[in-house]
Amino acid sequence: xxxxxxxxxxxxxxxxxxxxxxxxxxxxxxxxxxxxxxxxxxxxxxxxxxxxxxxxxxxxxxxxxxxxxxxxxxxxxxxxxxxxxxxxxxxxxxxxxxxxxxxxxxxxxxxxxxxxxxxxxxxxxxxxxxxxxxxxxxxxxxxxxxxxxxxxxxxxxxxxxxxxxxxxxxxxxxxxxxxxxxxxxxxxxxxxxxxxxxxxxxxxxxxxxxxxxxxxxxxxxxxxxxxxxxxxxxxxxxxxxxxxxxxxxxxxxxxxxxxxxxxxxxxxxxxxxxxxxxxxxxxxxxxx
Amino acid sequence: xxxxxxxxxxxxxxxxxxxxxxxxxxxxxxxxxxxxxxxxxxxxxxxxxxxxxxxxxxxxxxxxxxxxxxxxxxxxxxxxxxxxxxxxxxxxxxxxxxxxxxxxxxxxxxxxxxxxxxxxxxxxxxxxxxxxxxxxxxxxxxxxxxxxxxxxxxxxxxxxxxxxxxxxxxxxxxxxxxxxxxxxxxxxxxxxxxxxxxxxxxxxxxxxxxxxxxxxxxxxxxxxxxxxxxxxxxxxxxxxxxxxxxxxxxxxxxxxxxxxxxxxxxxxxxxxxxxxxxxxxxxxxxxxxxxxxxxxxxxxxxxxxxxxxxxxxxxxxxxxxxxxxxxxxxxxxxxxxxxxxxxxxxxxxxxxxxxxxxxxxxxxxxxxxxxxxxxxxxxxxxxxxxxxxxxxxxxxxxxxxxxxxxxxxxx
Numbered sequence: 222x223x224x225x226x227x228x229x230x231x232x233x234x235x236x237x238x239x240x241x242x243x244x245x246x247x248x249x250x251x252x253x254x255x256x257x258x259x260x261x262x263x264x265x266x267x268x269x270x271x272x273x274x275x276x277x278x279x280x281x282x283x284x285x286x287x288x289x290x291x292x293x294x295x296x297x298x299x300x301x302x303x304x305x306x307x308x309x310x311x312x313x314x315x316x317x318x319x320x321x322x323x324x325x326x327x328x329x330x331x332x333x334x335x336x337x338x339x340x341x342x343x344x345x346x347x348x349x350x351x352x353x354x355x356x357x358x359x360x361x362x363x364x365x366x367x368x369x370x371x372x373x374x375x376x377x378x379x380x381x382x383x384x385x386x387x388x389x390x391x392x393x394x395x396x397x398x399x400x401x402x403x404x405x406x407x408x409x410x411x412x413x414x415x416x417x418x419x420x421x422x423x424x425x426x427x428x429x430x431x432x433x434x435x436x437x438x439x440x441x442x443x444x445x446x447x448x449x450x451x452x453x454x455x456x457x458x459x460x461x462x463x464x465x466x467x468x469x470x471x472x473x474x475x476x477x478x479x480x481x482x483x484x485x486x487x488x489x490x491x492x493x494x495x496x497x498x499x500x501x502x503x504x505x506x507x508x509x
Numbered sequence: 510x511x512x513x514x515x516x517x518x519x520x521x522x523x524x525x526x527x528x529x530x531x532x533x534x535x536x537x538x539x540x541x542x543x544x545x546x547x548x549x550x551x552x553x554x555x556x557x558x559x560x561x562x563x564x565x566x567x568x569x570x571x572x573x574x575x576x577x578x579x580x581x582x583x584x585x586x587x588x589x590x591x592x593x594x595x596x597x598x599x600x601x602x603x604x605x606x607x608x609x610x611x612x613x614x615x616x617x618x619x620x621x622x623x624x625x626x627x628x629x630x631x632x633x634x635x636x637x638x639x640x641x642x643x644x645x646x647x648x649x650x651x652x653x654x655x656x657x658x659x660x661x662x663x664x665x666x667x668x669x670x671x672x673x674x675x676x677x678x679x680x681x682x683x684x685x686x687x688x689x690x691x692x693x694x695x696x697x698x699x700x701x702x703x704x705x706x707x708x709x710x711x712x713x714x715x716x717x718x719x720x721x722x723x724x725x726x727x728x729x730x731x732x733x734x735x736x737x738x739x740x741x742x743x744x745x746x747x748x749x750x751x752x753x754x755x756x757x758x759x760x761x762x763x764x765x766x767x768x769x770x771x772x773x774x775x776x777x778x779x780x781x782x783x784x785x786x787x788x789x790x791x792x793x794x795x796x797x798x799x800x801x802x803x804x805x806x807x808x809x810x811x812x813x814x815x816x817x818x819x820x821x822x823x824x825x826x827x828x829x830x831x832x833x834x835x836x837x838x839x840x841x842x843x844x845x846x847x848x849x850x851x852x853x854x855x856x857x858x859x860x861x862x863x864x865x866x867x868x869x870x871x872x873x874x875x876x877x878x879x880x881x882x883x884x885x886x887x888x889x890x891x892x893x894x895x896x897x898x899x900x901x902x903x904x905x906x907x908x909x910x911x912x913x914x915x916x917x918x919x920x
Contacts, residue, residue: 222744223740223741223744226740226769227737227740227741230734230736230737230740231737234734234736328559331559331563335564335567336563336564336567337564337756337786338564338756338757338760338786338787338790339786339790340760340764340790340791340792342790342792342793346767346793349767349768349769349770351770356768356769356770358768358769360768361768430764431733431761432756432757432760432761432764432790434564434757436560436561436563436564436757437757439731440731440733443731444733468734471734471737472736472737473737475737475738475741476737476738476740476741479726479727480697480726480727480728480729480732480735480737480738481700481726481727481728481729482729483728483729483732483737484729484731484732485729
C-alpha cells in the first residue's frame with residue numbers, strides 16, 4: 222500500500238512540477254531566453270492569490286482569472302520594452318538581463334512582503350479523501366486538475382490558433398517565419414506574456430500547497446530548470462513528462478534511500494540526461 | 510603658438526591642486542573618524558540579510574536595534590565616567606558562510622569595530638569565531654547552541670544558548686510522565702548543523718528514556734515536498750513525531766502531515782512553533798504541537814541589565830515592532846545588554862579587559878541568569894518547554910513559569 226501511496230503522491234506532484242515548468246519551457250524554447258525571473262513570477266502569483274483570499278475573500282480558483290491577464294500584460298510589456306532590445310544578442314546577455322530583473326523583483330517583494338513565510342489556509346480546509354488506505358489531499362488534487370487544464374489550454378492554443386501556429390513557426394525557423402510575414406517581435410512578446418501568465422497561474426496554485434516567501438523563488442526556478450532538461454524544451458507534453466519523471470525519482474528515491482538523497486538523485490538524473498539525451502524525453506534534436 | 514613651459518606648469522599644477530584637495534579631504538575624514546571613534550563604540554554584526562536565512566537575520570537585527578536604541582536613549586554606555594554612543598555596523602553575508610567570515614574580518618580590519626556579535630546559527634558562528642579569536646575581539650553569539658561551536662578552546666567566544674540537550678531532555682521527561690503509552694518515536698531532521706544536532710540529541714534522549722526510535726531520517730535543505738517521506742513514516746505508526754528545521758520546512762511538513770491524515774498523540778517541532786509567524790501561518794494545524802526554546806515572553810526575571818524585567822523587554826519590543834518577541838530577538842537584545850554591562854564593569858574599551866569581565870559574568874538579566882562556562886557557552890539557563898494551545902504558546906516547564914498542562918493528540 223505504501224508503494225501505491227508514493228505513486229499517487231508522485232503523480233500529483235509531477236503534474237504540479239509540470240505546471241511550474243511549462244512557462245519556463247515555452248520561453249526558453251521559443252525565444253531562446255533562459256528566463257531567470259520565472260521563479261519570482263511564480264512567487265508573485267502566490268502572493269496575489271494570498272492577498273486576494275486574505276483581503277477580498279476571493280478563492281484561488283477565481284484568482285486564476287485575475288492572475289492570467291495581469292501576468293500576461295506584465296510579461297508582454299517586459300518583452301516589448303526591455304527584452305526585445307537584446308533578443309538577438311548572445312544567450313548570456315538575456316540571461317544576465319533576466320537575472321538583474323529577477324534581483325529587482327525579488328528584492329521589491331522582500332521589501333513589501335518581508336521575508337516571513339505566509340500560508341494560504343482555506344477556511345474551512347478542503348481535507349483529504351481516502352480510498353482504501355490511500356490518502357489524496359483535495360487541494361492538491363484540484364491544483365493538479367487545474368494544472369492539467371492550463372497545460373491542455375496551452376496545447377490547444379499552440380495547435381489550433383493562428384497565434385499558436387505563429388509561435389510554433391518562430392520556434393521552428395525564425396527566418397522562414399519572418400519571410401512568411403510573421404511579426405516576430407510581437408510573437409516574442411506574446412510568447413513571453415504567455416510564459417509569465419503560466420508562471421503567475423502556477424503561483425496561484427502553489428499558494429495552496431507551499432508556504433509563500435520571496436525566498437522560495439530560487440527553488441521553483443531550480444525545479445523548472447531540471448524539469449525542462451528532463452522533459453525537453455519548448456514542448457507542452459515535455460514539461461509534463463519531465464515533471465512526472467522528476468517527481469517519481471524524488472518520491473521513490475526518498476522512500477528507498479532516504480529523503481536526504483532525493484535531491485542528489487534528481488540532479489544525478491539531470492547529469493545523465495545532459496550526457497545521454499540532451500534533448501530530453503520528448504524534445505527533438507535541432508530543427509534545421 | 511603655445512608656450513611649452515607655461516602649459517607644462519599649468520598641467521603640473523592641476524594634479525597638484527587635486528592631490529592637495531584629496532589630502533585635505535582625507536585629513537578631514539581622518540579627523541572626523543577620530544572624533545567619532547572617541548564618542549562611539551562600534552559593534553560589528555554580520556547577518557544573512559538576504560538569502561534563505563533572511564527571516565532569521567531580521568529577528569537578530571530587531572534585537573540588536575532595540576538594545577542600541579535603549580542604550581543610546583539612556584545616553585550611551587558609560588566607560589570610566591564618559592558616555593559612549595552605540596553604533597552597530599551591519600554587513601549582509603547573503604546566507605553564505607564563507608562570506609560571513611570575509612565580512613567579519615573586514616569589519617575588524619577596515620571598519621575598526623570594537624566588539625562583535627556572531628552571525629546566525631551554529632555553523633556560521635563556528636566559522637566566524639576563528640577570525641574573532643585570531644584578532645582577539647570578544648564575540649557574543651546569540652543563536653549558536655551546538656557543542657561543536659564551543660569545544661574549540663576559544664577564549665573570546667561567548668554564547669547565550671545552552672547546549673541542545675537542555676531542550677530535548679526536559680521535553681522527553683514530560684512526555685514520559687504525561688503520556689506513558691507513547692513508545693515509538695519517529696525523527697525527521699533538516700540536514701543542517703543545528704537541526705541535525707538537536708535531532709541527534711533527541712534520539713539519545715529518547716533511547717535513554719526507554720523510547721523506541723522507529724524512524725530517523727534527514728531531509729535536504731530546500732526540499733519542496735515531503736509527501737513520500739511522510740507516507741513512509743505513517744506506515745510505521747509512530748506515536749511521537751519529532752521534526753526539526755526552520756519555519757518554511759516545518760510549515761511544509763505540518764501541511765503535508767494534515768494532507769496525509771497523519772495523526773499522533775505527540776508531535777514536536779523545533780524551531781518553528783516558537784515563532785509567532787509559524788503559529789499564524791499554520792493556523793488550526795499548530796494546535797497541540799509541542800516545542801522547546803531558550804526563552805519565552807512569559808518568563809519573569811528581574812534583571813540588572815538595561816531592559817530591567819522580562820515584562821519591560823516584552824513591552825518595549827511590542828511598542829517598537831508591534832509584534833510578540835521570540836527567543837531569537839530576545840537573545841540578540843541580551844547579547845547587547847551583556848556587552849554593555851561588561852564594558853561598564855571593565856571601565857575601558859580594552860578588548861582583553863572586556864573579555865575578562867565576560868568570562869566572570871554572573872548576573873540576572875531579563876533573559877534569565879547569565880553565567881558562561883569555561884568554554885564560553887551559557888550554563889545558567891533553564892530553557893522552557895511549551896505547547897501551542899488555543900493558538901498561543903503555553904509553557905509546560907520549568908515549574909517556576911508553568912502556565913498549563915500538557916495535552917495529548919495532534920490531528
